[in-house]
Amino acid sequence: MYFFIIYLCGIWVFCSSRKHLLITLLSLEFIVLVLYLSIYFYLCSFNYGLFFVVYFLVFSVCEGSLGLSILVSMVRSHGNDYFQSYSVLQC
Template sequence: MSMYFGLMFFCGVWVFCSSRKHLLIVLLSLEFIVLIIYIIFYYYLFIVFSELFVVAVFLTFSVCEGALGLSILVSMIRSFGNDYLYSYSMLQC
């Protein structure tokens, strides 16, 4: 079971490292990685400690991270008209 979680995690990291065009794809891959880490925490804490308070705190922080990413995406689309990462780095100067 841990082999599948490891494979899914590294697939998410690979998509995160290889996507360089759209900010939305980068944010989706980050959310996928956070979801896999959440599932790993849940299984580990349920089996070992039987305490799931840490999972709720982690889920709260991951929701805040997702909301921050979406607000950056909306701000970038309003400012530049698209979500291409290369256009943002060219305008940075």
Template sequence: MMILLLLMFLCGGWVFCSNRKHLLIVLLSLEFIVLILYFSIYYGFCMFNYELYFITLFISFSVCEGALGLSILVSMVRSHGNDYFSGFGMLQC
């Protein structure tokens, strides 16, 4: 089980590092990595019979991170018309 989670984590990291054109693909790969981290922490806590309060805190922070990324994507599409990184200068307001 842990080898499968590690393989999925590495696949998500590979997609995050290799695809740098679209912001949506980068955000989806980050959410995939967070989801794999959630499953691995949950698996570890259940294996050792720990309390699951940290899991609730982790998933709430990951939801906030996803909402922030989606709002940045929407504001970028509204201001520039697409989600390409090449057409977006990081120094302009």
């Protein structure tokens, strides 16, 4: 139940903050971390193998590095990470 409340808090932050790209990426990483912990505890409670947790962690690290590289390229091209300062059609 606690993981569900924490997950909903992460979804709320993701939906409510649309000003900065960095805050959006941090809330997505928070959601992935909560999902990782909930899957880990779920698999440990049934004594399953934890190889799926390693795969999930690898994909979440790849997702985080991709988001960070997109953030760096947008800051280099536009100068900041505000969503209002650039159009999606120009990128």
